[in-house]
Amino acid sequence: MLLELQTISRRRAISLTPLIDVVFILLLFFMLSSSFVQTRQINLPVASAATGEPEQITQIELQDNQGIIRIDGQRYPSQQTAQLQALINQAPASAFVLSAKADVSTQALIELLDRLHQAGAEKVSLSGVLMP
Structure with missing residues (x-):
């Protein structure tokens, strides 16, 4: 009498090498697409209605990108x-x-605003741009 034995099929192991490759590619993508620049906020209050007493106004002119001002x-x-x-x-x-001259960069203007606040x-x- 012959017995029919079923052949046991072995499960094939899933290779993790392609999965690790995909994870590293995703990690690289997210690292390169994100920015690490810290942003800061400068509060510039909006003009309000006059209180009846005229304020003293001091005009500051930013002359160049090195931060030379004229008062x-x-x-x-x-x-x-x-x-x-x-x-x-x-x-x-x-x-x-x-106010700033026409060739002054925005970065120099923001740095001066920050120094004035400090x-x-x-x-x-902020006023308009001064023509040369």
């Missing part, structure tokens, strides 16, 4: 925080109107 006809480097703070302390309640200027406004 009342005198030139100052904006990198010297102590000197900038002394200018702001002369008129702490003053509104500072900032030096204690509370009221800062």
